[in-house]
Amino acid sequence: MSILSIHQLYKYFGEHIALEDINLEVPRGMILGILGPNGAGKTTLIRIINQILKQDRGEVKFQNERLHRSHIFNIGYLPEERGLYKKMTVQDQLIYFARIKGVPYKDAQLKVDFWLEKLSVGAWRDKKIEELSKGMAQKIQFIATVIHEPKLLILDEPFSGFDPVNAALIRDEILELKERGVTIMLSTHRMDSVEQLCDHVALINKSKLLLHGAIEEVKERFDDKIFEVKLQASSFDFPISWQVVEKSDLLTLRISQSDYHSNDILSQVMRFGEVRSFGFLRPSMEEIFIKQVKASDHG
Amino acid sequence: MGKVFLVIQREYLAKVKKKSFLLATLLTPLIFPTIMGVFLWMALEDKSGSQVKIIEVVDENDFFYVQNNDAYVFSISKISKEEGKEKVQLGERYGFLYIPKMDLGNPSGIQYYGGTNPSMTLITSLEASIKKRIEDYKLMQQGIDPSILASIKTSVSIQTLTVQGMGQEAATDATLNYGLGFLTGILIYIFIFVYGNQVMQGVIEEKSSRIIEILVSSLRPFQLMLGKIIGIGAVGLTQFLIWIFLISALSAVVMGYFGMQMPQQTAMVLMSPDVVAMPNLGGFSQVALALQGVNFIQLVLTFVFYFLGGFLLYGAFFAAIGAAVDTPSDAQQFMFPVTIPLLIAYMGLFIFVLDDPDSIVSFWLSVIPLTSPIAMMGRISFGVPIHELLLSMGSLIVGFLSTTWLAGKIYRIGILMHGSKVGYKTLWKWIRSSS
Known part of the structure; x- marks a missing residue:
């Protein structure tokens, strides 16, 4: 079941079309990666879901209800562009962010205690943000985002500006939140984090949704069904359709699966030498991303 | 409304907890009593122990006489002009007054030589004594005894009273009303500028530190803007009230120390030059009487109303400007249209309102919401008909609601714009756009 349903969504800025006919279901409890080049419309979509902008046409439903101010709590x-009040203490700041999301004061205090301990920044609660290191401030920023225990978490480039240690920490937190049933929308350029974290992806380019679905399903869809074989070759008299990728001690070959059944390929390959490895060459999300964006740019 | 309150609370506490706020709030009121104290101390010191300055006077006419006083002693001699100048040069004399042989009907050529520039008071008093001596001489020539003329001179002072609706009479004093109108009008002018600027700085800070996007995902931009304006307005009001309290208390202490125990307000009014110039004690009692006639509760309440109303009205403009720009220096181009009506109100206060509070120009200045917070304060102590006051207050409420609405339209788009140069055309586009 979807936590968020987006139906025929349009957004214009003057003459410019920022989003065009976006239809997207965000499945509950999953991590959805929103991919797309700069200026594709990702942030506009995220801002509409956060009710910072209003769509010009179409509908967004949160848990089957038309998006409403009361959903802000959930x-x-x-955001990608983020910051904190430099002169405010860690504790005051987090309580403020929790309270403007609708958390009562007493609960906010308890939640602040919990999260400060969890990310081991408890000793810094009375320090001002300007006195913290960058990494420390980033942790506080993350706490400010999750302090009200939302059901849907939208992270726009969550790892940008984070050092590797903090990025790993945040990644673990994201996975833990997912375990607890939180749905997460992740907009990022980092394909490695998409592969590591996301269950679903949606690819936006030039204000249109190019594709979306479960990662495995998308990969399957864009799988060219190619085998990659590493071979200690004794003979080089291959069929023309076999592509030689690398020629060193080991020969790397790519063979399109559509021509043959896999067993046939294996038995054929064996005739040309000793097979060292044999497997499907699955496309990476990065390859799919670049290919699709290029195709839509030229189309 | 709960969320607006949270923003107000944050803005208020963030500002009030700052060291700079504490310093400004506690030190500024000290400045007035300190300056007053220093001057009183100097004046007393001056009178008791300072050296008397000797001024050499050479009168070729053998006619003039200058009276000695606490500060200056005049030594009349028959030395030459050159010798006189030399005495000043050598430091034997503070100054040298030279009166050449002249026609008393048309006195000219009088010169004063000094080691330093003489004070206005000295020159004025010298001129006055010479003038008086010539006038007395001319009167005698005409056969009039100057003492008879002096006895004819009469001092008249009219006590003004206003007759109020219920038939009570209240003593008023034009100078006092002028002083109160002047003081409260200027205070509102200064507060709008100082705290309006703080609103603008606050918006720019939230925009440039990129907190804004997190905030507007939790609050409506309008709630955020309103909370910020009201929060900072409350800081201004707090500071103002503390100042009034501290200035009153400290001035009373300073005055008391120097043995000038008198009601605080009377002392403040007496410090204005017009009142000091009053020749007799009758003036003092009149001011004291008029002070009793001033409706201070009404004055304070209207002050608070116009202070808040004016601040909300202009605060909205300042917030919109902050939202439209990236840095304070970019804000300059938009400050002009905000400064102009404030300046008009300020000039109007002096030229029209305080001069004639009931004139048609004063009426309009005190009704149009852009100028009314300053202009109405100029009129209020003179007494304003209740229907005019209600009209002015009503239009100020409508005024700040409209500017806040207008500013909200600029604000909610401006805060998300980074790095683009914004002109008036863009602002107009934002105002017209629906979302």
Whole structure:
């Protein structure tokens, strides 16, 4: 079941079309990666879901209800451009962010205690943000996003500006939140984090949704069914359709699966030498991303 | 409304907890009593122990006489002009007054030589004594005894009273009303500028530190803007009230120390030059009487109303400007249209309102919401008909609601715009756009 349903969504800025006919279901409890080049419309879509902008046409439903101000309590948002009040203490700041999301004061205090301990920044609660290191401030920023325990968490480039240690920490937190049933929308350029974290992806380019679905399903769809074989070759008299990728001690070959059944390929390959490895060459999300964006740019 | 309150609370506490706020709030009121104290101390010191300055006077006419006083002693001699100048040069004399042989009907050529520039008071008093001596001489020539003329001179002072609706009479004083109108009008002018600027700085800070996007995903931009304006307005009001309290208390202490125990307000009014110039004690009692006639509760309440109303009205403009720009220096181009009506109100206060509070120009200045917070304060102590006051207050409420609405339209788009140069055309586009 979807936590968020987007139906025929349009957004214009003057003459410019920022989003065009976006239809997207965000499945509950999953991590959805929103991919797309700069200026594709990702942030506009995220801002509409956060009710910072209003769509010109179409509908967004949160848990089957038309998006409404009261849903703010259930959504957490970490924007790409983010910051904190430099002169405010960690504790005051987190309580403030929790309270403007609708958390009562007493609960906010308890939640702040919990999260400060969890990310081991408890000793810094009375320090001002300007006194913290960058990494420390980033942790506080993350806490500010999740302090009200939202059901839907929207993270726009969550790892940008994070050092590797903190990035790993945040990644673990994201996975833990997912375990607890939180749905996460992740907009990022980092394909490695998409492969590691996401269950679903949606690819936006030039204000249109190019594709979306479960990662495995998308990969399957864009799988060219190619085998990659590493071979200690004794003979080089291959069929022309076999592509030689690398020629060193070991020969790397790519063979399109559509021509043959896999067993046939294996038995054929064996005739040309000793097979060292044999497997499907699955496309990476990065390859799919680049290919699709290029195709839509030229189309 | 709950969320607006949270923003107000944050803005208020963030500002009030700052060291700079504490310093400004506690030190500024000290400045007035300190300056007053220093001057009183100097004046007393001056009178008791300072050296008397000797001024050499050479009168070729053998006619003039200058009276000695606490500060200056005049030594009349028959030395030459050159010798006189030399005495000043050598430091034997503070100054040298030279009166050449002249026609008393048309006195000219009088010169004063000094080691330093003489004070206005000295020159004025010298001129006055010479003038008086010539006038007395001319009167005698005409056969009039100057003492008879002096006895004819009469001092008249009219006590003004206003007759109020219920038939009570209240003593008023034009100078006092002028002083109160002047003081409260200027205070509102200064507060709008100082705290309006703080609103603008606050918006720019939230925009440039990129907190804004997190905030507007939790609050409506309008709630955020309103909370910020009201929060900072409350800081201004707090500071103002503390100042009034501290200035009153400290001035009373300073005054008391120097043995000038008198009601605080009377002392403040007496410090204005117009009142000091009053020749007799009758003036003092009149001011004291008029002070009793001033409706301070009404004055304070209207002050608070116009202070808040004016601040909300202009605060909205300042917030919109902050939202439209990236840095304070970019804000300059938009400050002009905000400064102009404030300046008009300020000039109007002096030229029209305080001069004639009931004139048609004063009426309009105190009704149009852009100028009314300053202009109405100029009128209020003179007494304003209740229907005019209600009209002015009503239009100020409508005024700040409209500017806040207008500013909200600029604000909600401006805060998300980074790095683009914004002109008036863009602002107009934002105002017209629906979302």
